[in-house]
Amino acid sequence: MRHPPRSLLLAVAGAVALVGTALAPVVSASGATPACTVEYSVTGQWDTGFQGAVKITNNTAALSGWSLTFDFANGQKVTQGWSAKWSQSGTTVTTANESWNGSLGTGASVSAGFLGSWSGSNAVPTAFKLNGTTCNADAEPSPTPTEPPPGNGNAPALHVLGNKLVDADGKTRRLLGVNRSGGEFMCVQGYGIWDGPVDDAAIKAIADWKANAVRIPLNEECWLGLSNIKPEYAGANYINAVKDLVARVEAHGMTPVLELHWSYGQYTGNSAGCSDVHASCQKPMPDMQYSPSFWSSVASTFKSDPAAVFDLFNEPYPDRATSTTTQAWQCWKDGGNCPGISYEVAGMQDLVDAVRGTGAKNVIMAGGLAYSNDLSQWLTYRPTDPAGNLVAAYHVYNFNTCANESCWNSTLAPVAAQVPLVAGEVGENTCSHAFVDRVMKWFDDRNLSYLGWTWNTWDCSSGPSLITGFDGTPTAYGIGLRDHLRAINP
Template identity: 70%
Template sequence: MRHPPRPFALLTGAALAMASCAFAVMGTAPGAAAVPVCTVTYSVVGQWAGGFQGAVTVTNNGSALDGWSLGFSFPAAQTVSQGWGAKWSQTGPSVTAANESWNAALGTGASVTTGFIASWSGANTAPSAFTLNGTRCNTDPGPDPTPTPTPTPTPTGPTDPPDPASGAPELSVTGNRLTDQKGATRRLLGVNRSGGEFMCVQGNGIFDGPVDDASVRAIADWKANTVRIPLNEECWLGLDNIKPEYRGAPYVDAVKGLVARVLAHGMTPVVELHWSYGQYTGNSSGCADVHASCQKPMPDAQYAPAFWTSVANTFKGDRRIAFDLFNEPYPDRATSTTAQAWTCWRDGGACPGIGYEVAGMQDLVDAVRTTGARNLLLVPGIAYSNDLSQWLTHSPTDPTGNLAAAWHVYNFNTCATESCWDSTLAPVAARVPLVAGEIGENTCGHAFIDRVMAWSDARSLSYLGWTWNTWNCSSGPALITSYDGTPTAFGIGLRDHLRALN
């Protein structure tokens, strides 16, 4: 908030359905197994009352194709409402996913994955047959194999999901889910605790309001399980433009104390780089100051990697603590093309329109991982973290595979409708965990975040309200009027919803 692709296995609690299809190849030697012309994998990657998210991967093992069309029939009246990675259409039970212009070529051995949102009722039975370009995929049985005894299966009942670990979890990425050390699925649901990003650089303290045990307990009383803590890189690193009492060791100790109190109340602390160094006076500039006194379009190469090296060394011994790499990148406001913005976002360096050397998301991932830290990393998109349309294509490489995508959404953002979330966020959420690090609205009410939470709940996603501060509506969304947890009209929506979930 502005104020003063890596493929993973997709597994959830929903049923996983797999179907493979093959077409016999001419010229197969007698007695040899036929080489499949195509292989299709169908999976349900998320399911909720009345709806589900599916994924279909087709691998072409035959001749190269310049244009493809995948067909199948839903056996239980399921109906596709949204899709991506293909042009989806449905007539009765018959569903067709035809290539987009950019993925029409499907070479020998190449695969393409598409996804969709659909409704269901009664049963969500998987399709049993698929066609590729009109030809049914089936398997040539070949010669009868020599019979072998079939062992009698041991009857088993349904496997119960593991019980969650008690207290704040050690978080890991498993496919598109966050899981704890016992393998249970976890969601990050809570609030932001703003102050650490601006009070120190303004010379007014370290936090805005109390961060004692009573104030942290008030957050837990809302049934929040996560607290995001925005930080200032100059204050953490102890640069001499900050008052001595608010920089270096005093600042770090204050942050460590808040993190410890959050953990003591069983909640996940998310430490986050919010304000950073570097002079930017271009489009949408928050300030002309070279110092970390406002939101910059990208982190700087001079101090941001050092910040994350220090933060990671401080907290790497405790995997209950998550790291949010940078608040709200907006290189798209500085560069002339979206392609340049995403390249800058990932790779950093000399970015068009930005007058300082940039640290890209890959630089920050590397800074953390070089320390040996394996903590969960949240990686935001562009356009103030509201645009994740090319996140999968440009996502940084993480040797631990412990990356989640982060996004922010307010009622005044460009992507603030369910149709936009379906088209740009659902594909990301199908591949990696998706965390809304900030949700809010400038209406002093909660109608908008109610919609955000409903959309996210339907997909078992995470979200954090902005912000646990006693501000006025004119200075940004504030959840409380008192640090005892008394909610504003806006905060009532988040508080009551979190309590209802728990």
């Protein structure tokens, strides 16, 4: 779903959940503050790769340029980096400032991130030098987290069995709930991480509607901590905020659906949402530069949590850029240099491979063309999933092309006969719920899943928004979903 104007979003921006990984200033054995401190962390790790970050703090005179060096002990290699110029010679890694972040005043900090490869062991570097000066005197490096904190087990572990989603006991599960928008746009706009509160009371209000799933849209630049994102809303801060929200969702027995919503890549063609190269609007397809890295990191973070579901990309629309339907579906599956799209595209197969390359076996959702409203050739072009946990994702609003029972019968029913089908977004812009009532009936009759857009306090005609308050007070549109969920899940 495209979003309301920024002015409307800012009017409802609320509390921001931040869980940082910053350490207290390092002090030497003599009690003196070191000339510089470096916090090294591994924010995600999988079978052959990992994501790392460094935070450099200068405790001496201001610097007009900086260069940090450290050594890997186990043959690790930096493969890609951001927010700094990364290079490696043998075991020695060097990360130097970009033109825009070379100034480092007394007490100031700068952060940079990277992707790397490893084999056998991934020990944390033990010595760092900033412009030749040793940092972290008498300090121990931060530990390497290899797995996310365990959840409380309230949310069911899910996998695909035939055309159903089932739990560990083989019981069929439907995903019935809401979207919780905010994580895709607040950070890139520089205002926070979430739009409104995400504390326990706010998540309990969703559960009180008898929802059992919450879709959480994300932003790849914020997750990866790229340089255009404010540090307080980027990288480890963003990742930990997402992990914290996922834990709360699962604590109330609900399935978290983690979804890549906004991505990098400049597109100015037909139906462009913006001309910005950054992840500030919906692009026609994910990008090869960052999207596979995003999913490698997300998957490594949550691969030990079988309750978490991954939704690869919000609303693909390569059909608006290409000249033929065949080209659009080929672009959707295989990516590459797609007609009409100026950046290199990551296809759905690339993203499935990125997830599975970490060892993650979580359920994966993939939406079709026309903003996920067209599944007419989804079965023909569906990516190969070695884990066999692939789900078809569908979005429908009253203003879409495929928005009636005739189209659903002809294009959705054949897909739902072979794989699980989840309507990741359902909604209407009428401030009523007659259309969504029809959608829910069609999906209920076939024992399928659906999630209402969106659990945010926007105007119901421009959002559309389900609530007027984060205590769960519904809009005239949202009351239809609330009452229906309570009726079928008493």
